[in-house]
Amino acid sequence: MKKKLISALLCVAMVSSMLVGCGSTAAEVPAAKEETTAPAEETTEPEAEAPAEETAAAEGGSVYYLNFKPEVDEQWQEIAAAYTSETGVDVKVVTAASGTYEEVLKSEIAGQDAPTLFQINGPVGYNSWKDYCLDLSGSELYNALSDKGLAITGEDGGAYGVPYTVESYGIIYNDAIMQAYFALDGAKAASVDEINSFDKLKEVVEDMTAKKADLGIEGVFASTSLLPGEDWRWQTHLANVPVYYEYKDNKVSDMAAIEFTYSDNYKNIFDLYINNSTVAPGLLGSKAVTDSMAEFALGQCAMVQNGNWAWGQISTVEGNTVKEENVKFMPIYTGVSGEENQGLCTGTENFWCVNSQANEADQKATLDFVNWMISSDTGKDYMVNSLGNSAPFTTFGDDEKPTDPLAKEMYRYMENGKNSVTWNFTTFPSQAFKDDFGAALLEYCNKNMTWDEVKDLVVTRWAEEKAATAQ
């Protein structure tokens, strides 16, 4: 009997020690993750708080933001630490590696310590994550939006995603090289203002290619990065232009099936990009976005298609030769009639959502945090100067705008009366559609597919993916 008791006790001891072992490793995992992202927030937290705030922190829950942009990870860690030291509320920021946001979100949100603040890219993203989006229509964040129409609304009229920045993209050009070209004999234009249509752009670009030795460049356009996963500038951003015109013709903002009526316009500009580039079309499959931006920064090319966020990349390339005042924007012309009045492509695909399945204390802490970001002086300063966001909120004054050259250009285009092209790619059916489109473009560059095949693929894949996601 005694023996039995002892053996039973031993067994219990073994099992419990094992369970304890399991428990402690489970607790260590998130801690280890934090270590890599934000060591600062943990150290500043315990002592720096006033007693009153400590109680607020104890009952107020915490914030966990899953950040979308790897390029501003450091800034977010700094913001998290600043907010914690100011209010005592724990803020954890984890950044997903480029192109893996959906994957990380999917695995993180299933966990116990799920993100309380995450982002979606528009209506399509909302469709995938609607079970997790809190209605923000009563929040200060939503009420501060300067244009309520920018928010993502659900079928019940609630606001489920609130944009925190507005961005523009177009063709970025190096004005120094353009001026050098205009000074040459027989230049096809005298100033950039004359380039207001695709025909003129083509004329100028092809002439520049012919004279590239005189201009000291390797090509007019930076390489069209088609490395898988690096092709978003073409299958998303550039593709937005023809889709925008097709929607406009049909007076709709989304379509279950497209005809790709402006595919020839897409081909126009795409051919111009790949045939007047720094590298041969066959090599584009090995180029990444950073390669293109580096070529531009080093003055090897005169133009590159990208958005205002690219300034950070251009300015940090080692040995960059492009001066701040020479970085300018030009709209993407594709040969559509009336494009003289076309402006940049302006919109947003960054919407903040609060996790509706988080507990209430965490939700409140999160709402307080985002409200702090857009209304306190410190928060606003971070938004504008560290993150470079052009925040679409009434809480931001006219002088609280980013001051980098591309942001300035963006405001210039917003105010010069040109028609901005809206961001319709947020209605593109799925990532799979975009990836297939990108792959087809690569095949086109390698001459394994004709343009008609690319066009067919876009039309059929669009319809297939729209049908699949509508289920």
Next chain:
Amino acid sequence: MEKTLKKYFLIFTLPTVIAFAFAFIIPFVQGVYLSFCKFTTVSNAKWVGFDNYKTAFSSGQGFTSALGFTVAFTVISVLTINLFAFAIALLLTRKIKGTNIFRTVFFMPNLIGGIVLGYTWQQMINAILYKYETTIVSSATYGFWGLVLLMNWQMIGYMMIIYIAGLQNVPGDLVEAAKIDGATPWQTLIKVKIPMVMSSITICMFLTLSNSFKLFDQNKALTNGAPMKKTQMLALNIYETFYGKTGYEGVGQAKAVIFFVIVALIALVQLSFTRSKEVEH
């Protein structure tokens, strides 16, 4: 004593059983269950029966073409890896100078992680293809042979070590006896050495076969399926189904179950086949 052991058998194996259940059985059962569900995250699954399995084999999924590519790749790489590894092992079991250095050098690639290797080889292959104004992703053939090359480079060293161990265990008197009987080196190899190292061949075949079939990181890093998913292998196809498309997690899971069944079947058939050829010492 026997009786008491039997009585307490469960209690004493309990910790291990629990660990095994947590780490293997429960996730596996849950995985199979999820393959019959539509879900975004594991906590909100809805039962849909065999729908996911039907979708997995539909044409737009690329599962069957990925299967074809994987089989072709596996056949080629199993053959080449084992041939080269065995040949090098034969060379390095002769008494030539510096065998240890050579063995180390050949083994080293195996220590490098797959993703790093994939990117490195992508750079190297592209550097050569650059001269012809093309890249590895411009044709599926380049991607295929690139993968075979990479896999060979990585696996040969490991297999070589196993073959060397096997060859060193071939009894010297047998080889000597064959020599005295007038066998040519080729005959000695075919009739004496290979039957004696059959157990190494079993292991090597199993390792190369399952590793080639399950290849993921090298595939992702080298071509990522480009062009047009023509170089996409099964594991990558499953990964992209699961993560690439919302609403297709269940389909990805179903594919993973099918994948498991295929791998298990191949491994069992191959093991029993090569085992039957093994000779007892």
